[in-house]
Amino acid sequence: MTQLDRRSFVAGLTASALFLTSNTPLRSEKILSRLIPSSGEKIPVIGMGSWRTFDVGDDPSALETRPDILRLFFDCGGQVIDSSPMYGSSQAVIGSALQKLDNGGNLFSADKVWTRGLTKGRRQIEQSRSRWNLPRFDLLQVHNLVDWKVQLRTLFAMKEAGNLRYVGVTSYDGFNYDLLEQIMKNHPIDFVQFSYNIADRRAEERLLPLAIDRNIGVIINRPFQEGQLLDSLRGRGLPDHARDIGSKSWAQYLLQYIVSHPAVTVTIPATSRVDHMRENIAVLHKSLPDGRLREKMANDFTS
Numbered sequence: 001m002t003q004l005d006r007r008s009f010v011a012g013l014t015a016s017a018l019f020l021t022s023n024t025p026l027r028s029e030k031i032l033s034r035l036i037p038s039s040g041e042k043i044p045v046i047g048m049g050s051w052r053t054f055d056v057g058d059d060p061s062a063l064e065t066r067p068d069i070l071r072l073f074f075d076c077g078g079q080v081i082d083s084s085p086m087y088g089s090s091q092a093v094i095g096s097a098l099q100k101l102d103n104g105g106n107l108f109s110a111d112k113v114w115t116r117g118l119t120k121g122r123r124q125i126e127q128s129r130s131r132w133n134l135p136r137f138d139l140l141q142v143h144n145l146v147d148w149k150v151q152l153r154t155l156f157a158m159k160e161a162g163n164l165r166y167v168g169v170t171s172y173d174g175f176n177y178d179l180l181e182q183i184m185k186n187h188p189i190d191f192v193q194f195s196y197n198i199a200d201r202r203a204e205e206r207l208l209p210l211a212i213d214r215n216i217g218v219i220i221n222r223p224f225q226e227g228q229l230l231d232s233l234r235g236r237g238l239p240d241h242a243r244d245i246g247s248k249s250w251a252q253y254l255l256q257y258i259v260s261h262p263a264v265t266v267t268i269p270a271t272s273r274v275d276h277m278r279e280n281i282a283v284l285h286k287s288l289p290d291g292r293l294r295e296k297m298a299n300d301f302t303s
Contacts, residue, residue, distance in 0.1 A: 036190065191219055
């Protein structure tokens with residue numbers, strides 16, 4: 001597939017491209033989506049992470065609720081689910097839930113390789129695929145850049161052979177951003193994943209502009225700083241301008257800030273509760289702040 005040029009990419013992002021689906025009444029509404037720069041495929045801007053929230057072992061109560069969370073996610077237009085072999089039982093729990101939902105329809109599966117060595121990497125990837133019970137992943141990423149040179153060779157070979165659609169790398173909370181920047185500059189990856197939120201805007205300086213320049217899709221992790229950001233705002237009323245973008249909660253307000261950045265393709269909040277999923281995924285049906293309001297949101301938070 002041909003890469004989009006920078007002008008087309010930025011134009012597509014700035015317009016906050018919308019698309020229609022029609023499987024359920026909820027999906028009949030317009031959904032906020034973004035283009036994947038390397039292909040032009042659209043995906044919804046709100047995805048789902050699984051760190052801790054799907055690592056539930058054999059807890060019967062938790063196992064019973066996880067399909068409900070995914071059902072709501074898909075019914076409201078969600079597609080991107082992200083996991084990792086680092087996340088305990090999350091992969092197997094996701095796979096079991098998907099089976100109960102007939103694989104979830106429009107799933108965009110994103111996982112990672114998190115080990116050293118060529119053989120171990122290939123073995124881990126196959127084990128992850130088996131746990132999800134999928135014929136192939138949409139996206140595989142080198143988790144926290146572990147043995148990234150070796151693992152990227154494997155992922156690019158899989159993509160070339162038609163066994164993988166997209167290749168990426170990830171980082172966590174500022175970890176190794178200098179190396180991440182070099183990989184973005186020198187390797188033809190489709191996606192990069194790192195942390196970014198209204199309280200941690202380091203990525204605005206170099207990584208987000210570089211992603212636009214290099215036509216790389218961006219997945220944002222830790223949008224709520226693992227809940228700490230929401231905890232710090234508990235009990236405080238939303239600012240008046242939250243009404244301008246339809247924010248009903250701090251969670252929505254924070255997510256709308258993140259996905260309004262023109263370089264961001266999707267963010268992946270994690271949750272173990274159906275009501276929180278409903279709150280998060282509702283952002284797909286809301287407005288986004290423009291540049292002026294984004295600046296006001298950031299300044300108000302800082303002050």
